[in-house]
Structure formats: structure tokens, C-alpha cells
Amino acid sequence: MIDIPFLILSVLAIVTAIMALESKEIIYGAVSLAITFLMIAGFFIILQVPFLAMFQIIINVGAVAVIILFTVMLVGTGTVVATARDRKNSIFxxxxxxxxxxxxxxxxxxWPGAIRAVPISLSIKEWVGGIASMLIGPFTxxxxxxxxxxxxALIGALTLAKSEGTPEEVKDG
Amino acid sequence: MAELSSFLVLSAILFSIGVYGIISKKSAIRILISIEIMLNAVLLNFVALSSFQVLEPPLLLTGQLFAMFVITIAAAEAAVGLALMVTVYRAHQSIEVSNLKRLKG
Structure with missing residues (x-):
């Protein structure tokens, strides 16, 4: 049995994921990717994990998708002409x-393991307590x-993106 | 309420969309977008399986903890990957992976 919110979210997630790859302009693809991330956050809410949904919205929708948008703006989008070989590749x-x-x-x-009929619903206190005891325990x-x-990663990304200016200036520096 | 199998099927479909993108696309940004879609499919898989397990907390939360680590690593990977793309674009004026042949043996 499939319920309506799950059906709507899954159709939207699949459609936006395909749009992220197939849209003509990469910038629309980046926006579609942000919507896919948002749909995944919606699934976390259906699975009764609101804290992780918040985590997903802050990091993936708020940071990763926006970094991709900025990169698209920086590097520009050339229109790619599809050749016969590309079409063959895409069929493959x-x-x-x-x-x-x-x-x-x-x-x-x-799936071999024993499973519940409905996802478990924990109070926020149980959830945070459980995660904290795992983080400051076996997973330290x-x-x-x-x-x-x-x-x-932060230092690496900064070092990679820092070398700005003409090649002479970089050599002198 | 949706069942576990529907979540697993959805994550399999999303992962396959990512595989399709990695094979067929030439732009490095599209390949990175495919990787992000695949990571999110894995995330959904972890969280769905963890929520439906017959265990008690805190052991039940292992999958969700792994999901948190996956989100962290995805963010780090995106930052470094996109910085690399900006650098490659400065050197080659293009981010099509088929144009980057200098490292070919």
C-alpha cells in the first residue's frame, strides 16, 4: 500500500533528478538538483526523522546546491552539440x-532482515540522546x-581556488 | 504509511539515474550532480532501513548516524570538486571531461 504524500514526493524526486541531468541549461539542472534534495528531506519527514531532514535542508539544499549554482555562474555554460557518438553513448x-x-x-x-510494519517514531530527546551516545562512544x-x-577539504578548496590573476603574477608569488 | 520496499525501490531508481548521468554526460558539473544524486539515494536507503529495523535505540540509530557522515563527506567532496572545476576552467576554458587529455599516458 502506497500513500499519497509518498507518491507525490517520489514522482517529484525522480522527475527533478532526471531534469537535473537532462535540462538544456546547467543552471536549471542545478536548481532541479536543489529540489531533489528537498524531496529527500521530505522522505526523512515521512520516515519520522525530522532532525535529519533539517540537517539535509541546511547542508545539501543550503550549501551544496548553492555552491554548484555559484560554480555554474563562474565557469559559464557552453551549449553542447550532441553528435551521433553521444547519442549512441546515451543509449548505452x-x-x-x-x-x-x-x-x-x-x-x-x-531483504532478509526482520523489519517493522511502520517506521519507529522517537521523541527528539531519545533521538538526540541516542546520536550523542553513539558519537561520543563507539563512533568517536x-x-x-x-x-x-x-x-x-576547506583548506584544499581555498588553495585550489585562490591562485587568481595572470600566470606571471602566480609565478612571482 | 509507505512500506520499506517502496523506499528501497525509489532509492534504487535514483541511484540508477545517477549511474546513467555518470556514463552519458561530458560536462564535469553534470557528473558531479550525478554523484550527488547517487549519494542522496544511498542516504535515503540508509535512513529507511534504519527506521524500519527491529532494534532499540541507540543501536537503531546507526544508519542515521551513517547518513549524517555521508552528508558531511558529500559536502566536502562537492567543495573540493567544484574548486577543482574552477581551476580547470581557468587553465582550459572548458570543463568537458573529454577535453582534458593532458594526463593521458
Whole structure:
């Protein structure tokens, strides 16, 4: 049995994901991607995980999609002319995609573990307490590595994007 | 209420859309968008499976914790990838991956 909010969100998610890849201008693709992220946040609310939905909206919709939009503005969008080879490639890609989806659906439909009929609903206190006890418990090394990775990514991105100006200036600096 | 299988099927479809994009697109930004779609499909899969598990918290929350780490790493990857694209664009005036042949052996 499928309920109406799930159906609407899933149709929108699939359509916007395809639009993100197939729209003529990349900038519309970036906006479609932001809507896909928003739909995923909607699924988190259906799954009774509002805190993670908030996390998703802040980071993916608010930061990642906006960074992609800014990059599209910086590098500009040239219109790509499709050649016969591209069309052949895209038919191949569609075939691979459909076979991949069929395989994944067959594997996932035989999920072996015991499952609940409805998703569990935790109070915010239980949720935050549980996450905190895992982060400052068995997952502390992962947590610290993620923090280090974010710092390294920040410094790396800054270093990559910093070298502005003419090549002579860069050489002198 | 939607069942677990519908979430799993949806995430499989989204992941396959990402696979299609990575194979067929030439623009580096589109490839990055495909990777983001795939990461979000994985995220949905993790959270759906974690919400339907027959476990008690805090063990139940492992999938959601992993989802948080996936979001963090996706953000870091997007930042570095897009900075790389800006650098490549400055050097080549193009971000089509088929034009970047200098590293070819």
C-alpha cells in the first residue's frame, strides 16, 4: 500500500533528478538538483526523522546546491552539440541504468532482515540522546576523522581556488 | 504509511539515474550532480532501513548516524570538486571531461 504524500514526493524526486541531468541549461539542472534534495528531506519527514531532514535542508539544499549554482555562474555554460557518438553513448547509458535498477530492485526486494510494519517514531530527546551516545562512544574516531576531513577539504578548496590573476603574477608569488 | 520496499525501490531508481548521468554526460558539473544524486539515494536507503529495523535505540540509530557522515563527506567532496572545476576552467576554458587529455599516458 502506497500513500499519497509518498507518491507525490517520489514522482517529484525522480522527475527533478532526471531534469537535473537532462535540462538544456546547467543552471536549471542545478536548481532541479536543489529540489531533489528537498524531496529527500521530505522522505526523512515521512520516515519520522525530522532532525535529519533539517540537517539535509541546511547542508545539501543550503550549501551544496548553492555552491554548484555559484560554480555554474563562474565557469559559464557552453551549449553542447550532441553528435551521433553521444547519442549512441546515451543509449548505452540508459541500458546500463535500467539493468542496474532492475538488479538493485531484485536484490533489495528480497531483504532478509526482520523489519517493522511502520517506521519507529522517537521523541527528539531519545533521538538526540541516542546520536550523542553513539558519537561520543563507539563512533568517536569516525567523528574526529570527519572533522579533520572537513578542515582539509576547506583548506584544499581555498588553495585550489585562490591562485587568481595572470600566470606571471602566480609565478612571482 | 509507505512500506520499506517502496523506499528501497525509489532509492534504487535514483541511484540508477545517477549511474546513467555518470556514463552519458561530458560536462564535469553534470557528473558531479550525478554523484550527488547517487549519494542522496544511498542516504535515503540508509535512513529507511534504519527506521524500519527491529532494534532499540541507540543501536537503531546507526544508519542515521551513517547518513549524517555521508552528508558531511558529500559536502566536502562537492567543495573540493567544484574548486577543482574552477581551476580547470581557468587553465582550459572548458570543463568537458573529454577535453582534458593532458594526463593521458
Amino acid at each position: 547509458a540508459i541500458t546500463v541504468g535500467i539493468v542496474f535498477a532492475a538488479g538493485l530492485i531484485i536484490i533489495l526486494s528480497q 574516531p569516525v567523528f574526529l576523522t570527519a572533522a579533520l576531513l572537513l578542515t582539509a
